[in-house]
Amino acid sequence: MNTEKGMEDENSSFLRPHSSLKGCADVALVILNWNGANFLRRFLPGVIAHADGARVIVADNASTDDSVELLARDFPTVELLLLERNFGFCEGYNQALKQVDSDFFVLLNSDVEVTLGWLRPLRALLENNPRIAAVQPKILAHADPTTFEYAGAGGGYLDRLAYPFCRGRLFDTLERDQGQYDDPRPVAWASGACLLVRRAAWQALGGLEPAFFAHMEEIDFCWRLQNAGHEVWYHGGSAVQHVGGGTLPKTNxxxxxxxxxxxxxxxxxxxxxxxxxxxxxxxxxxxxxxxxxxxxxxxxxxxxxxxxxxxxxxxxxxxxxxxxxxxxxxxxxxxxxxxxNGSLVWAYFARGKRKFSELGLK
Structure with a gap:
């Protein structure tokens, strides 16, 4: 859902609020969309059904398909935020979330299928611990929900060279979900595919790094959160399914x-x-x-x-x-x-480690 990033414009967007939702919820589920009408048709009904009272907002990044018409026609309860041009992923979210006044944001990819009750454990975690600024659920592959998905899996880690990996995913090797990562725990980074974050922390850090455009932007944001004294968590008591690879295939x-x-x-x-x-x-x-x-x-x-x-x-x-x-x-x-503290490259390619549990981490 990205293309080339534009320059910031204070008059770049228009927000169509749904009157019965405006200002009533402290959580806003924000989907950044670019030419994702097919994903919206497929997954937005589930997001609405399992929103647990949260606002549902689609920020459209100047789509050229029928996304806007689809939303106006078939999803009148969804708030629509129209960006004047395509800002890309990072700056698109920065521009959109400037205009959302909820206490908590969920950055939710359009190709994510949520499940019954997925939001409550994440929200409760942040409400009960003010040091936690961001949390992700368990992320499973939509094509095979018994397997962890590449972008987040069971929570994000970094090695000493800042190579990212996850509980449940080392490089391209994915583990099956057998309940081994169902616990809540602090992590190095949480996935931008489904990320609940405090608005105050988001604003204090200025959101995502716009120069990244896309990829690793959530890792940078979470590292900055930790440097600022916040905590980042994973909660395995919540699960979503992610299609993944919809914007750029891994071989691109x-x-x-x-x-x-x-x-x-x-x-x-x-x-x-x-x-x-x-x-x-x-x-x-x-x-x-x-x-x-x-x-x-x-x-x-x-x-x-x-x-x-x-x-x-x-x-x-x-x-x-x-x-x-x-x-x-x-x-x-x-x-x-x-x-x-070791090297993931060495552990994976030289020592044949293929599972998170083989790295000696808890």
């Missing part, structure tokens, strides 16, 4: 570019001074290895995507340095939750 060179560029920026922006130099050097080396691997297998477009990612990162180094300088008073050393 555009996704390769964003993942490699944003991975470098993620580490550079947020790592504490004593944790930056060594990990950054190792990331550069491993990126080179990944590029050579693509080259050896004839995946020229992915090889070029990595080169472009590095050119972009270095070209924006002044901006990233400015962001790091602004965050410096809050950069924390190694006391964050959900951090694996």
């Amino acid at each position: 060179p555009r996704k390769t570019y964003l993942n490699f560029r944003n991975g470098l920026a993620l580490l550079y922006k947020n790592a504490a001074p004593g944790e930056l130099v060594g990990p950054m050097f190792q990331r550069l080396v491993l990126d080179g290895v990944a590029g050579l691997r693509f080259l050896a297998t004839g995946e020229w477009r992915n090889f070029w995507a990595i080169l472009r990612a590095h050119f972009s990162f270095y070209g924006m180094l002044g901006y990233w340095r400015q962001q790091r300088r602004a965050a410096r008073p809050h950069l924390r050393v190694a006391q964050r939750q959900g951090v694996y």
Whole structure:
């Protein structure tokens, strides 16, 4: 649901409120949509049915399909926020949530199927613990709900080089859900596919990093939350199903570019001074290895995507340095939750570790 990001415009949107819902609920379920009419037809009825009194808002990122007409015709109880242009994922949410005054937001992908009672455990967790600023449910694959889904699974972790992984997912290896990750617990990051967050914390941090455009933006946001003294949690007592891959398939060179560029920026922006130099050097080396691997297998477009990612990162180094300088008073050393002190690359590729439980983490 993303395309090229536009520039911010204070008059960029129009909100159509539903009078019976306006201002009545403290939770707003906000779906950012771009040409996702098919997903809205398929999954929005369930979101409405299981909203538990929360507001349901679709922020439309200047769709060119029939999304807006569909919403007006078939979903009159849904609040519609029309963005004047397509801002992309990160800035689209930033623009939309500026106009939503609920105490809690749920960032909900349009390709997520929710279940009965999914919202209550997440909301209760934040209400009962003011230190928690964000939480995700268990995320299962819509195509096979017995399996964890790539984007979030059983809660997000980072290794010491800031490579992301999940309980239930190491790189592309997905585990079956056998109840092993049903507990609530603090994590390093929560998935943007379904993320409940406090409005006050969102506003204090300025929302998502717009320069990321898409991919790893929720990891950056959650790392900034922890650096600011908040906690990020996963709650396995709530579950949703995610289609995933609807915007960019995992083999798409555009996704390769964003993942490699944003991975470098993620580490550079947020790592504490004593944790930056060594990990950054190792990331550069491993990126080179990944590029050579693509080259050896004839995946020229992915090889070029990595080169472009590095050119972009270095070209924006002044901006990233400015962001790091602004965050410096809050950069924390190694006391964050959900951090694996080893190397996920080494554990997975050299030692054959394929399950979260094999990493020695609790």
